[in-house]
Amino acid sequence: MSQTTTPRRRRRNIDYNSPAVQDEVNNITHGTFVKQGTMVAFPTCFPGATIPILADESHITALDKSRQGFIYGGTSGKRAHIFVGMFHGVTGMILDMKAVDDATQCTAVCCGKTQVMACVNGPSGGGRILAGNLEPWPYDLIQEWGFNRHPFDDLGEAAAGEPIVHAVADTSRDHVVGVTTHHLFTVDFANPKIQTVGEVSGCGRLALGSKGGVFGCDGAGHLFRFDVATGKLQPEAFKLPDGHWSKTPAVWARVAQTGLLYTADDDGQLFSFDEERGFSASLGKTMFAPVYCMAATFDGRVFGSCGDGIAKLFCFDPGSRKITDIGVAVSLFERRRYGYVFGDAVTGRDGEIVFGEDDDGGHLWLYFPRIQAAKA
Amino acid sequence: MSRGIGRREFFRSSGAGLLTVGAALYPRDGVSATAAGSPASPETSADYKCKWYEFTEHKVSDTCWSLSVGPDGRIYAAACAEGVPGGIVKLTRYNEQKDALDYLFDLDKMVDDPGTSGRATQCKIHYSFAPSMHDGIMYMATHLSGPPIDQPAYSPWLSWHDEKRCFRGSALVAFDTKTDQVKWWETLIPKEGCRCLLHDEERSLLYAISYPRDHFIIFDLKTHKRRDVGRIGSINAQTLFLDKKHRVWTTNDYGHLIRYDPEKDRLEMSPYVLPHNEEFQTGWHSVFYDVAPAPDRESVFAATWIANSYMMRIWPNEGEWPRVENLGPNTQKRDPSVSRDTFVDHCGGLTFAGDGQLYFVASRWRDPVYNPMGPEHKEREGVVWRLNPATLEKEEVTCLVHPKEFAQYVSRGAVDHNGDLFFGHVGSRPSGIFKIEMPASRKRENAHLPIRMWG
Numbered sequence: 001m002s003q004t005t006t007p008r009r010r011r012r013n014i015d016y017n018s019p020a021v022q023d024e025v026n027n028i029t030h031g032t033f034v035k036q037g038t039m040v041a042f043p044t045c046f047p048g049a050t051i052p053i054l055a056d057e058s059h060i061t062a063l064d065k066s067r068q069g070f071i072y073g074g075t076s077g078k079r080a081h082i083f084v085g086m087f088h089g090v091t092g093m094i095l096d097m098k099a100v101d102d103a104t105q106c107t108a109v110c111c112g113k114t115q116v117m118a119c120v121n122g123p124s125g126g127g128r129i130l131a132g133n134l135e136p137w138p139y140d141l142i143q144e145w146g147f148n149r150h151p152f153d154d155l156g157e158a159a160a161g162e163p164i165v166h167a168v169a170d171t172s173r174d175h176v177v178g179v180t181t182h183h184l185f186t187v188d189f190a191n192p193k194i195q196t197v198g199e200v201s202g203c204g205r206l207a208l209g210s211k212g213g214v215f216g217c218d219g220a221g222h223l224f225r226f227d228v229a230t231g232k233l234q235p236e237a238f239k240l241p242d243g244h245w246s247k248t249p250a251v252w253a254r255v256a257q258t259g260l261l262y263t264a265d266d267d268g269q270l271f272s273f274d275e276e277r278g279f280s281a282s283l284g285k286t287m288f289a290p291v292y293c294m295a296a297t298f299d300g301r302v303f304g305s306c307g308d309g310i311a312k313l314f315c316f317d318p319g320s321r322k323i324t325d326i327g328v329a330v331s332l333f334e335r336r337r338y339g340y341v342f343g344d345a346v347t348g349r350d351g352e353i354v355f356g357e358d359d360d361g362g363h364l365w366l367y368f369p370r371i372q373a374a375k376a
Numbered sequence: 377m378s379r380g381i382g383r384r385e386f387f388r389s390s391g392a393g394l395l396t397v398g399a400a401l402y403p404r405d406g407v408s409a410t411a412a413g414s415p416a417s418p419e420t421s422a423d424y425k426c427k428w429y430e431f432t433e434h435k436v437s438d439t440c441w442s443l444s445v446g447p448d449g450r451i452y453a454a455a456c457a458e459g460v461p462g463g464i465v466k467l468t469r470y471n472e473q474k475d476a477l478d479y480l481f482d483l484d485k486m487v488d489d490p491g492t493s494g495r496a497t498q499c500k501i502h503y504s505f506a507p508s509m510h511d512g513i514m515y516m517a518t519h520l521s522g523p524p525i526d527q528p529a530y531s532p533w534l535s536w537h538d539e540k541r542c543f544r545g546s547a548l549v550a551f552d553t554k555t556d557q558v559k560w561w562e563t564l565i566p567k568e569g570c571r572c573l574l575h576d577e578e579r580s581l582l583y584a585i586s587y588p589r590d591h592f593i594i595f596d597l598k599t600h601k602r603r604d605v606g607r608i609g610s611i612n613a614q615t616l617f618l619d620k621k622h623r624v625w626t627t628n629d630y631g632h633l634i635r636y637d638p639e640k641d642r643l644e645m646s647p648y649v650l651p652h653n654e655e656f657q658t659g660w661h662s663v664f665y666d667v668a669p670a671p672d673r674e675s676v677f678a679a680t681w682i683a684n685s686y687m688m689r690i691w692p693n694e695g696e697w698p699r700v701e702n703l704g705p706n707t708q709k710r711d712p713s714v715s716r717d718t719f720v721d722h723c724g725g726l727t728f729a730g731d732g733q734l735y736f737v738a739s740r741w742r743d744p745v746y747n748p749m750g751p752e753h754k755e756r757e758g759v760v761w762r763l764n765p766a767t768l769e770k771e772e773v774t775c776l777v778h779p780k781e782f783a784q785y786v787s788r789g790a791v792d793h794n795g796d797l798f799f800g801h802v803g804s805r806p807s808g809i810f811k812i813e814m815p816a817s818r819k820r821e822n823a824h825l826p827i828r829m830w831g
Contacts, residue, residue: 009494011462012526025529032534056606056642078642288537309567310536310589328533336660337610337629338533340589360607360643361628 033330034313036370041331041339041363044075044083046093049145052361053081053096060356060364061343062118064169066111066134069349071364073356074106074118076343082109082118082130082152085364088349090140094364097132098152108167110176112189117176118152119164126157127164127180131192158194159183165202165249168214170228177214177226179206184216184226184233198233200224204250209275210259220246225275241279243269253294253302256347262302262316264291270302270316270323284323286314292358293344297369298351305329305342305355315369329355329365339365423815424760424774430808431455433479434466437807441787442831443800444505445824446514448553449793453477453800453809454516456500462491462525463499465518467551470798470811477809480556483518487547487561496530496543497522503614503788503831504546504573506582512554517584518547520569532588536567546570548582548595562600565593571612574830576622583624583636587612592626592636592643606643608634613663616830617676619692631659631680633690633697650678651686651702656712662686666788668726668734669828670765677734677763679706683721685738687763703768706738709746720756725789725799729814730823734763735791737776737799739784758783760797760812776801776810783810788831795819 015021044060045052052058053075062074071085080103085094100106103120107127110117116134121127132152138145158164159180167178176187179202186195206216209225218224218236225237243265253262261273268286271279286306294304302316303326313326329339343358348366355365431437434455442454451470457463464484468477484490484498491497499522506515520543523530527541535541548564551557564570568586570593575582582595590612592605609629616626624636633646649659665681675691687703706723710716723738741756742749758776763769776783781804789799796819797812 007494008490008492009462009525010492014461014528016528021528024527028527028529028531028534032531051647055608055645307537310533312537328536338588340607361609 031327033327035325035327036315037326038333038368039329039331039339040333040366040368041335041337041357042085042087042094042366043335043363044081044094044096046095046141046145047334049093050096053083054078055361057081057099058360058362059343059358060362061358062106062109063344063346063354063356064109064111064116065346065348065354066116067113067173068134068137070135071346071348071354072109072111072116072134073344073364074109074120075362076105076358077360078104080104080106080120082106082116082132084116084135085354086135086138087366089137090142091138093141095135095147097135097149098130100130103128105163107164108178110167110169112169112173112176115189115192117155117167117187117189117192119158119167119178121163126159126161128157129155129164129176129178129187129194131155131187131189153192155187155192155194158185159196166205166216168206168208170214171208171212172228175228177206177228179216184224186228186231197226197231200233200235204248205252207250207252207254207261207263208259209261209273211275213275215261215273215275217245217250223273238273238278240265241271241282243267243271243282248290251291251293251304253296253304253345255296255300257298260296260300262294262296264289264294264304266290268306272318283316283321286323287312287325293342293355295345295347295353297347297353299372301369303353303367303369304345310338310340311342313367331363331365335363337363339363419815421774425813426774426777427811427813428778428808429470429477429811430804431466431468431477431806433477435806436460436463437466438463438805439500439787439802440800440807440809441519441802442501442503442505442516443788443790443798443809444507444514444831445790445792445827446505446553447507447509447512447827449822449824450553451790451792451798451809452505452514453798454501454505455479455807456502458499458522460499461523461527462497463522464491464497465500467501467516470792470809472792472794480551481558483547483549486549486558487518489544489547491522492525493544494524494526494540496520496524496532496535496541498547502569502571504570504584505831506573506575506829507827508575508577509827510577512552513559514551514553515573515575515582516549516551517564517570517573517582518549519571519587520546532568542567543569546584546586564595564602565591572615572831574616574618574624576618576624577829579622579638583616585612585616585626605636605641608643611661611663614681615664615667615678617667617669617678617692618829620673621693623692625690625692627663629660629663631662646697648697648700650680650700651688652680652682653684653686653705657682657684666724666726666736667830668728668736669826670734671728671732671826673826675765677703677726677765679723679726679736681718683707683716683718684710685721685723687723689765689768701768703763706736708740708743710743711745719785719803722785725786727789727791727797727828729791729797729818730795730820731814731818732765733818734765735773735789735797736761736763737786737789741784754782756782756784758786758799774812778804778810780804786810790828791823793822793824795821795823
């Protein structure tokens, strides 16, 4: 039996009939959850027509958006899956495109112009890259439908024996740039062969800079820069700002219009990064750490998920330079569910944030931020 | 929904809260499910004497969520205080010599987590008694929701990251019923409560479901190691049950059976939705509320939690996925355009008695259209029903009688070694338990055997 010293508190005289106490109770009960905007959890299936991906195979750990606004994703768990979600037009479904045998983790999905590539790791061997065609628009999914699973090509291991850490499609969507635990690699969508660029230590996600460079952590103190056009890898291209960077793998959000990036250190300190100007000073600290994922909407606000066990959502508003606690994720429309862990986030077609739930029975969560009031 | 009787309001106005039961491993020799089903002479309600035992030594108790028979054949009940800032749970036991309750200990003191800590408190045991027959231990695990002593309410989501406020964790207590001593305790689930508990005695494993994250937890009693198998959903099922293959069963948010198979070490979901009212329900929230094993251990009887609960019999040892018999609704018809309060429309307390019949308590309430009961009835009643597992015929036995409050909400029921019925009550302050003295023809020695192994 463990012994702890517990401070004693005195009983408070609580009048449950007082409006102030009733407000307090309501705030404890309801104010905990999504405080602004709306979240909708969407199951990994075609509701009413298919079953979701098995609960312990549905930890969503990778997301990307195609040019037509479809959300491609990958799951981790007992078995990895590659899926596509469609939420516009007369769609409203997630198609499980492929269950990847011998793979238990999907670390990245990258959308090209006509193809998608997924990076998966298994319990043994190195991470593999699978390539398949993007899913075309279906017919009206309220009327009639039919889907086939198309084969994916297995391009093999990115680097022998090394798990893939992350990968991104470049701005042209002609190439994938990825990183294993020790190597940087590229794949050309048109000629899908894996090319090793050089050695780097892959300890987090990659990001596309404002000028098209691909950035990733280079050891614990720097970023490398890779120029896809020239094939030049520049080690230690930027020094990371003051903070703690050794524990948490890097995560990024990117503002589509400017290419401005955001990242967070181990403590949840936010920084912006511009390919020309480098890092900003600290922009503030999230309520909890680590930051697991984040994405930026069209007005520049950044939304993310932070904290272990029961994550909370946060918003960084570059206008006010404030970080706001948005609360615990909850879905009330169709699926009634709490959201505790999110593995990746991407900006949807209309600026909504799509979060991938990294949990058993994971859902895609669409977050529609609150519309900001116009200034008088 | 009407704000007539919300959860907090219900606890405050009537002084109450929820409960447990169990049974499983040990086949009972020579007794068939149909034995002793009918008494020699016609019975009336008066043959079933009902007595109320208030938690007089825990006056702020507002709920009795757990009531189970222990390995010693005696009845254990949790006097919970979940609506009280700083409230704690006390363990009680029915003393047949005194015809009164004994108060065994304050659980907060026993696990060094006092109600004055400023954290969410060790306020209740929620369907989490589990007996151990070979050594006479009664395992129990605590649950959360009682507010810190200086807060009017507690949200585990709000306070998850707050070290000063967050619930320390579900305390697992091993109580030796032979010596009345706590042999040991551990934190079963850090920061979370234990909604329900099950003991697989042959394998020395405890199974639990956590709240609020709804994770499936395995605790190895030999190594005292905990393993988190993963999340089920958002709505806790209120019961786990065990089959002959040592598989553990429960439900998910959408009314599907969930099965943990130790051979596969994973949670599997049945493709089928459990019985529900197709007029206004979808299966969502049709999670188990209470499950009682049939004496032959080939099937279980289960009631769902959602208002307009359904009764079903499940044959877990048959087929890839079990055969499920829909035994229909447990409570009355209603206006389907408006939801009923789940504290009014409820069914619980499933237990097999010494006569091999299933007993349970379902609520009944006055409704001017669907159930215009006469003045001889109370506004809300807890009706004790008997269901014959051989014929599936159901008959009303009696009504629970509370001296001051309505008695429609029963959490768990159990039969003691003498064959008398006990039910935990939610809906009064202080809370307490009911005893139904069974007619002699329906009693037998060691009526609690084979014992239920889950809360």
